[in-house]
Amino acid sequence: MNSTTVVKDPVCGMDVEAATAAGRTEHKGHTYYFCGSMCKEKFDLSPEQYLGKSVGTAKSDHGCCS
Numbered sequence: 001m002n003s004t005t006v007v008k009d010p011v012c013g014m015d016v017e018a019a020t021a022a023g024r025t026e027h028k029g030h031t032y033y034f035c036g037s038m039c040k041e042k043f044d045l046s047p048e049q050y051l052g053k054s055v056g057t058a059k060s061d062h063g064c065c066s
């Protein structure tokens with residue numbers, strides 16, 4: 001089998017292979033992979049902080065309009 005799934009470490013933004021990821025955790029039914037245990041620990045402490053960042057939905061940093 002040569003199916004390599006590359007996912008993004010939500011903490012540091014690095015690309016990691018799911019099969020060889022140093023850490024993984026499940027959050028709300030989704031599995032996240034990490035480059036190392038440090039990133040995993042950070043994510044476990046405050047997953048929302050890292051999930052809200054990359055997905056640009058309903059978040060406005062500046063209130064100049066609307």
Ligand SMILES: [Zn+2]
Pocket residue numbers: 009011012013014034035036039
């Ligand atoms: Zn990382």
